[in-house]
Amino acid sequence: MEKKKQGSDKPGRERPEKIDFEKALKELEEIAVLLEDGELSLDDSLKKFERGIALARYCRQRLEDAERKIEILQRGENGTVSSRQVSVDAETGEIENDEDLQGSLL
Amino acid sequence: MSEIANDASVYSVSEITRLIKKTIEGRSDFSGVWVRGEIYNFTTHASGHIYFTLKDDNAVISAVFFRSANRGLSFKPRDGMTVLVQGSITVYEKRGSYQLNVTAMQEEGIGELQRRIERLKQKLSAEGIFDPARKRPLPFLPRRIGIATSPTGAAVRDIIKVALRRYPGIGIVIAPAIVQGDGAVESIVAAIRELNQPKYGIDVIIAGRGGGSFEDLMPFSEEPVVRAFATSRVPIVSAVGHQIDHPLCDDAADMAAPTPSAAAEIVVPLKDELVMEIDYYADRLARSAGSLVEALRTRIDAAVGRRVFREPREITRRKGTELTHLESRVTAGLSARIAHARARLLNIPDMRILARTVIDRKKHAFALAIGAIEKLSPLAVIQRGYAIPSDDRGRVIRSVNDTAIGNAIDLLIRDGTLNCAVNAIIQGGIGGFDGKEKAGE
Numbered sequence: 162m163e164k165k166k167q168g169s170d171k172p173g174r175e176r177p178e179k180i181d182f183e184k185a186l187k188e189l190e191e192i193a194v195l196l197e198d199g200e201l202s203l204d205d206s207l208k209k210f211e212r213g214i215a216l217a218r219y220c221r222q223r224l225e226d227a228e229r230k231i232e233i234l235q236r237g238e239n240g241t242v243s244s245r246q247v248s249v250d251a252e253t254g255e256i257e258n259d260e261d262l263q264g265s266l267l
Numbered sequence: 268m269s270e271i272a273n274d275a276s277v278y279s280v281s282e283i284t285r286l287i288k289k290t291i292e293g294r295s296d297f298s299g300v301w302v303r304g305e306i307y308n309f310t311t312h313a314s315g316h317i318y319f320t321l322k323d324d325n326a327v328i329s330a331v332f333f334r335s336a337n338r339g340l341s342f343k344p345r346d347g348m349t350v351l352v353q354g355s356i357t358v359y360e361k362r363g364s365y366q367l368n369v370t371a372m373q374e375e376g377i378g379e380l381q382r383r384i385e386r387l388k389q390k391l392s393a394e395g396i397f398d399p400a401r402k403r404p405l406p407f408l409p410r411r412i413g414i415a416t417s418p419t420g421a422a423v424r425d426i427i428k429v430a431l432r433r434y435p436g437i438g439i440v441i442a443p444a445i446v447q448g449d450g451a452v453e454s455i456v457a458a459i460r461e462l463n464q465p466k467y468g469i470d471v472i473i474a475g476r477g478g479g480s481f482e483d484l485m486p487f488s489e490e491p492v493v494r495a496f497a498t499s500r501v502p503i504v505s506a507v508g509h510q511i512d513h514p515l516c517d518d519a520a521d522m523a524a525p526t527p528s529a530a531a532e533i534v535v536p537l538k539d540e541l542v543m544e545i546d547y548y549a550d551r552l553a554r555s556a557g558s559l560v561e562a563l564r565t566r567i568d569a570a571v572g573r574r575v576f577r578e579p580r581e582i583t584r585r586k587g588t589e590l591t592h593l594e595s596r597v598t599a600g601l602s603a604r605i606a607h608a609r610a611r612l613l614n615i616p617d618m619r620i621l622a623r624t625v626i627d628r629k630k631h632a633f634a635l636a637i638g639a640i641e642k643l644s645p646l647a648v649i650q651r652g653y654a655i656p657s658d659d660r661g662r663v664i665r666s667v668n669d670t671a672i673g674n675a676i677d678l679l680i681r682d683g684t685l686n687c688a689v690n691a692i693i694q695g696g697i698g699g700f701d702g703k704e705k706a707g708e
Contacts, residue, residue, distance in 0.1 A: 193551035232441065
């Protein structure tokens with residue numbers, strides 16, 4: 162999809178990568194409704210269809226595009242704050258084997 | 268207890284103790300008296316009786332709060348808390364001590380604290396800090412959430428648990444904070460400020476703690492904390508205590524959650540639900556594609572000029588009819604031949620084999636024709652690797668004359684669109700199908 166150039170200059174056809182998930186989902190819904198109404202010309206329908214497919218793909222990708230990272234902030238001896246990755250038990254939410262868990266950033 | 272002397276001026280320990288007891292407990296002003304003091308050495312026994320000491324700067328007094336009396340207590344007394352107790356002074360002979368037998372206890376600090384919160388609320392309200400117009404919507408699908416709370420409390424566990432259940436893999440940054448007692452205010456403010464730094468890329472913050480006493484929750488009603496909530500650049504949700512608790516930060520936050528778990532529910536969307544929603548729209552798109560294909564078929568028909576594109580079903584039907592005709596003709600022919608054979612005393616089984624062969628051959632041709640028709644359906648055509656070209660204004664290109672060398676064209680294929688440049692134009696029609704479709708016409 163990165164290689165795709167068409168449409169980027171047209172209003173309402175910004176590339177899905179640049180819009181946020183909520184807008185993409187909303188537009189996808191609008192396109193589904195629009196196509197079902199069947200009042201667009203064939204060319205417009207094709208364009209919308211193509212756009213809808215791209216949006217659905219983008220939305221799915223965005224959902225899979227998760228960080229899977231849990232970090233805890235801590236203040237070092239020189240006073241700067243850094244983040245450290247920790248593992249948690251997803252069932253209990255417990256932060257696992259973390260001996261040097263600091264109680265406060267201060 | 269032994270008699271010590273005959274001298275009437277000498278008391279036994281019991282006697283003198285009894286006298287003390289009588290004197291003290293006999294004073295009406297020692298009964299139902301109110302005493303203010305700070306609790307220490309607070310212990311609750313298995314029996315349910317509470318023992319503690321009340322003190323002020325210069326004195327201490329032991330106190331006992333029996334189970335029958337302390338059952339209705341609405342808060343959890345602890346060391347360091349200043350309380351107002353009502354009770355009677357009693358003497359415990361066996362230990363030679365006096366104590367306060369408590370019948371009621373109030374949290375002394377509460378009234379003053381509440382008045383202070385009320386004053387702060389009015390002041391901040393006048394500044395517009397609680398203005399509903401200041402509240403921002405929370406992000407629809409946060410990538411990373413920040414949590415400002417104690418890293419060892421129940422709140423952080425509840426938030427993590429709920430967040431991961433709703434959206435496995437969501438990014439979480441925990442800023443540890445002291446949430447009660449000394450240093451809590453500064454610590455909470457520091458945690459919220461830190462999470463606001465753009466370098467962490469946090470989309471929404473949950474700040475709070477689990478349930479506790481009024482005093483425990485007090486830091487979340489202190490001015491610096493309330494201001495930190497109000498000025499958070501990142502949208503912030505307060506998640507303090509239980510449903511009944513309403514610290515001032517609730518009014519300053521973009522949203523107030525009744526509990527830490529509820530905050531996670533509010534902030535983190537259900538991934539499964541989002542997936543279902545996308546699938547639902549994608550299905551509707553796919554269904555609309557059917558009518559699109561119908562329309563495309565007309566296009567292709569116009570471009571190629573072949574009826575088979577337009578009416579594959581009809582052609583299938585015609586082929587069917589044709590076969591029926593063929594079969595009846597064969598059957599009719601067979602009958603005639605049989606009649607003829609019978610007349611000419613020819614070998615009937617041989618004739619049947621011949622007829623079967625003819626029918627089988629025709630059936631095979633028919634199956635091939637059906638296959639061809641299926642392949643010619645526009646959807647199948649695109650699936651097979653054909654493309655539909657359109658120009659830069661999205662119009663379908665039906666003729667080489669519709670474009671020019673150097674023009675950009677889009678090719679719609681099965682799974683996307685290719686943007687191409689026209690390098691050359693070769694004139695000439697489609698000849699591949701000519702002469703094979705007569706049977707369908």
